[in-house]
Amino acid sequence: MTSFDDQQQPVVEHTENIKCTSCGGNTEYNPESKGLKCPFCGHEMPIEATYNHTVELDFESAGNSRNHLWQEEKRVFQCQNCGAESVLDANVVADFCSFCGSSHISVTEKDAGIQPGLLIPFQISQDQALDKFRVWIKGHFFAPTQLKKTYRLHKISGAYLPYWTYDSHTQSHYVVRVGNYYYETVTRTVYEDGKPKQVTEQVQKIRWHQESGNYREFFDDVLIKASSTVEPKLLQKVQPFQLTSLTDYKLEYMSGFLAERYQTSLQQGFTEAQDVMKNGITRGIERSVAGDIVQVVNLSTDYTNITYKHILLPIWISSFHFNQKVYQFIVNGQTGKVSGNYPLSIMKIVFVSISVLIVLLMVYLFLES
Ligand SMILES: [Zn+2]
Ligand SMILES: [Zn+2]
Incomplete structure (x- = not known):
């Protein structure tokens, strides 16, 4: 129940149904x-x-x-x-x-x-x-x-x-963790046909800080x-x-x-x-x-x-x-x-499933012959 219960009853305005102005029936x-x-x-x-x-x-x-x-x-x-x-x-x-x-x-x-x-x-x-x-x-x-x-x-x-x-x-007061991207140039050794080779590439890294x-x-x-x-x-x-x-x-x-x-x-x-x-x-x-x-x-x-x-x-x-x-x-x-x-109609599902099986069977027999 609502918190209104312990208080006195509201004054209820009694409202009539809205009557038809022509015949007096309820509209x-x-x-x-x-x-x-x-x-x-x-x-x-x-x-x-x-x-x-x-x-x-x-x-x-x-x-x-x-x-x-x-x-x-x-x-x-x-x-x-x-x-x-x-x-x-x-x-x-x-x-x-x-x-x-x-x-x-x-x-x-x-x-x-x-x-x-x-x-x-x-x-x-x-x-x-x-x-x-x-x-x-x-x-x-x-x-x-x-x-x-x-x-x-x-x-x-x-x-x-x-x-x-x-x-x-x-x-609102907030605290956020903020990440910013930066790139580092990395050199590494790869082997091509068994021979070592130096390649450099850009690798994305993230620098984090907090702010509020x-x-x-x-x-x-x-x-x-x-x-x-x-x-x-x-x-x-x-x-x-x-x-x-x-x-x-x-x-x-x-x-x-x-x-x-x-x-x-x-x-x-x-x-x-x-x-x-x-x-x-x-x-x-x-x-x-x-x-x-x-x-x-x-x-x-x-x-x-x-x-x-x-x-x-x-x-x-x-x-x-x-x-x-x-x-x-x-x-x-x-x-x-x-x-x-x-x-779902079980009858219809069974009927459709059987029909599909029959068609598949006929296709199979046709392809086999
Ligand atoms: Zn019910
Ligand atoms: Zn009326």
């Missing part, structure tokens, strides 16, 4: 029009996309402030199977886990945590995502035919994945994934997201979608961000110190003016079971890039 976010759409009468309502440039939040004071917690009423569902925690509008009930397909999912007492400041709204609709799933599964010959026929039955959910971004000024100094660098928006429910390899394949499309988080964008609650805490995320920054600082020092070889041997860094943002990035996810194993298929909700893993 849903529609990726195609980037507005709200009423599923009952089809009425469309635009959302004004905004970008607030002062969205950076102070990292040091984050632990003792309740101000940044999710303002609307949300419910957190936890999956007993994979541990994923889904944040949904309070009036929505989850009946299966989008990340593993399990129906062992129950509402928890946990609060939804820090409210996202920015998100990338979905641009790919559910129908488009399903089409991509169909094309993808058909393109994989070794996937079982049964799966290809039933793909429409597999649920595909729109989920916002949690990320942190950190900004920080850094000031100070180095400053500002890091902007170091992105850290705060979820581990989607297979990292799959997620890697559908990246990148175009972060220039980030817009202010609005309740409207969540309508009909879920957000995964972050599993990496704000603190842990910063520790990971420091590793990224340390790599950047090391490369920066290696570039700025003159020398043929520069190796950082000691580095101590102060991080100041640290700010963070909690952001959400959109994916469509379908988790399907096949012979008691879970497979994930994901679509980047912004760009439409897909990736997934799928079961």
Whole structure:
């Protein structure tokens, strides 16, 4: 649990679902029009996309402030199977886990945590995502035919994945080992047809010394994934997201979608961000110190003016079971890039292997005759 527990409950502003101005039904976010759409009468309502440039939040004071917690009423569902925690509008009930397909999912007492400041709204609709799933599964010959026929039955959910971004000024003191090349002329004796002969050549040597100094660098928006429910390899394949499309988080964008609650805490995320920054600082020092070889041997860094943002990035996810194993298929909700893993049909593999063997055998017999 977070460090917010021992404090009093936040004042939750009760927000109604956004009602259709035409018929009063509950509207849903529609990726195609980037507005709200009423599923009952089809009425469309635009959302004004905004970008607030002062969205950076102070990292040091984050632990003792309740101000940044999710303002609307949300419910957190936890999956007993994979541990994923889904944040949904309070009036929505989850009946299966989008990340593993399990129906062992129950509402928890946990609060939804820090409210996202920015998100990338979905641009790919559910129908488009399903089409991509169909094309993808058909393109994989070794996937079982049964799966290809039933793909429409597999649920595909729109989920916002949690990320942190950190900004920080850094000031580092470093010690480096610097090597500079120099050349020595060496004369040695070689034997040609048994006769000794003198040759001179240039040999490269390295002269080493140590030096120390100070180095400053500002890091902007170091992105850290705060979820581990989607297979990292799959997620890697559908990246990148175009972060220039980030817009202010609005309740409207969540309508009909879920957000995964972050599993990496704000603190842990910063520790990971420091590793990224340390790599950047090391490369920066290696570039700025003159020398043929520069190796950082000691580095101590102060991080100041640290700010963070909690952001959400959109994916469509379908988790399907096949012979008691879970497979994930994901679509980047912004760009439409897909990736997934799928079961192999043993029947097809056996069939193809036997066919190949028969062909090889025939070629062999032909060449022998
Ligand atoms: Zn309506
Ligand atoms: Zn699950």
